[in-house]
Amino acid sequence: MKVTKRIDIKEAVKISKEAFLESFDLEIKTSRLEEINVSEDDKYWLIIASGVIASKRQYKEIKIDMKTGKVISILEIDIDEL
Numbered sequence: 001m002k003v004t005k006r007i008d009i010k011e012a013v014k015i016s017k018e019a020f021l022e023s024f025d026l027e028i029k030t031s032r033l034e035e036i037n038v039s040e041d042d043k044y045w046l047i048i049a050s051g052v053i054a055s056k057r058q059y060k061e062i063k064i065d066m067k068t069g070k071v072i073s074i075l076e077i078d079i080d081e082l
Contacts, residue, residue: 006066009036012045016062019071020049023060034059044072 007015013033020031031051039046045064050057059077064070 007045007064007069009045011069012036012047012064012066015064015069015071016045016047016049019062019074020051020060023074024051024053024058038066039063043067048077 013036017031017033031049033047034050035048037046038044043066045062045066047062047064048059049062050059052058057079059079061073061075061077063072063075065072
């Protein structure tokens with residue numbers, strides 16, 4: 001049986017927080033972790049974070065490779081469309 005090393009959830013949250021804060025040009029008044037999921041293929045952490053900018057809470061999904069810790073994507077989520 002082959003054992004594959006992965007980054008753990010704490011490391012994924014740390015990476016996502018850094019990526020989330022860097023993805024905004026403006027100062028974020030408050031930020032928070034909203035949700036943590038694993039992709040269906042079990043290869044990626046999918047982390048939703050939010051921050052308040054100009055009195056409006058904005059949400060982003062950060063996709064992180066479980067093996068490398070590399071941020072694959074940061075997608076803006078429009079809550080009004082859900």
